[in-house]
Amino acid sequence: MDFSLSEEQLMIRDAARDFARTELLPGVIERDNLQKFPTEQVKKMGELGFLGMMVDPKYGGGGMDTQSYVLVMEELSKIDASCSVIVSVNNSLVCYGLEKYGSEEQKQKYLTKLTTGEKLGAFCLSEPEAGSDATSQKTTAIEDGDHYILNGTKNWITNGGSADYYLVIAQTHKEKKHKGINAFIVEKGWEGFEIGPKEDKLGIRGSDTHSLIFNDVRVPKENRIGEDGFGFSFAMKTLAGGRIGIAAQALGIAAGAYDMAREYSKVRKAFGTEICNHQAIAFKLADMHTSIEAARNLVYKAAWDKDQGNDYDMSGAMAKLYASQVAMDVSIEAVQVHGGNGYVKEYHVERLMRDAKITQIYEGTSEIQKIVISRGLLRD
Ligand code: COS
Helix, strand or coil, rough: CCCCCHHHHHHHHHHHHHHHHHHHHCCCHHHHHCCCCCCCHHHHHCCCCCCCCCCCHHCCCCCCHHHHHHHHHHHHHCCHHHHHHHHHHHHHHHHHHHHHHHCCCHHHHHHHHHHHCCCCCEEEEECCEECCCCCCCEEEEEEEEEEEEEEEEEEECCCCCCCCEEEEECCCCCCHHHEEEEEEEEEEECCCCCEEEEECCCCCCCCCCEEEEEEEEEEEEEEEEEEEECCCHHHHHHHHHHHHHHHHHHHHHHHHHHHHHHHHHHHHCCCCEEEEHHHHHHHHHHHHHHHHHHHHHHHHHHHHHHHCCCCCCHHHHHHHHHHHHHHHHHHHHHHHHHHHHHHHHCCCCHHHHHHHHHHCCCCCCCCHHHHHHHHHHHCC
């Protein structure tokens, strides 16, 4: 086994680390407080090539591997998980979905703008009654000549208010159940497409989460992705890669919280010495570091599987399940190491603790990951 990173991977990791420290850290508390979308930072991430990392350069992408993407996600998430989820959705759900399954016309028209940051994407699967139970889509897309007519509501959509292009999953042939579902590219501003109010969230408050309402929105047939009835499969295949991105986000949150706890423990004194000299704190650091290393190995393995062309449904699900638990555990312990200061926004760790929780929920809850893993184990 070779765990070493290439020169190129180290360079992109360091670029993300520098960017996170210089561009994300300064305003992160304010953005969290005010639920302010990081418009300027997203623009800069587009310029740095973080928004279409794995896409072929002929569509404006970086042509990089999944490992590089995971490294960038990890570094950004150490500081600002609200920014990293924007990167994750745009890369692994929207750009990946379009590059892998879109038509050449769709790639030329939409993908080339999404990779550069000129436009931002959103992935719209969840509904008020179809979150985990994703086959129960109530949004309909009914054929009408050379268009589909879209009606329904989507919930908890990341980049909901800020995106330009939306990949929307909807039911076309109800009687065919999941085999009658389609995925469509919908543009902001089309008649009948309304953006609902912004959600007031526990964490990742800089990211922009909305419900979306579709009232007789006319979508041209050429905006359907893949063959008729491919939509559910499209969503599942795309989400399998998305989960690697969220696993890397969880890993970054844990690593960021650990770094802060370690630094703090070396300067804060109690009972006449730095608190890291007390075994109660040193053992916490040992446990945190060990679990982060285990999570990192699972996340890198899932990325490696994807890069090798191996099946990554299970390894991605295992990485997300484990890394998201580690993000919760480590961030709670980081607050504890900081004592009273851990409860204060200025010290950052309380934000990381709030941000960690969503990694156990979105792109498939931990319970859904266990379904994916156990079904994979029991498949003949
Ligand atoms: N890749 C390709 N196809 C897949 C797939 C995958 N990873 N997982 C499932 N499918 C296919 C199945 O093969 C099946 O198709 P066929 O009948 O043609 O074989 C179809 O999808 C339905 O699968 P299944 O019967 O297993 O569906 P279930 O209703 O039992 O649900 C889970 C499957 C739970 C895995 C799925 O609904 C899921 O992932 N839910 C969570 C969705 C999610 O992540 N929501 C968050 C929203 S995005 S923030």
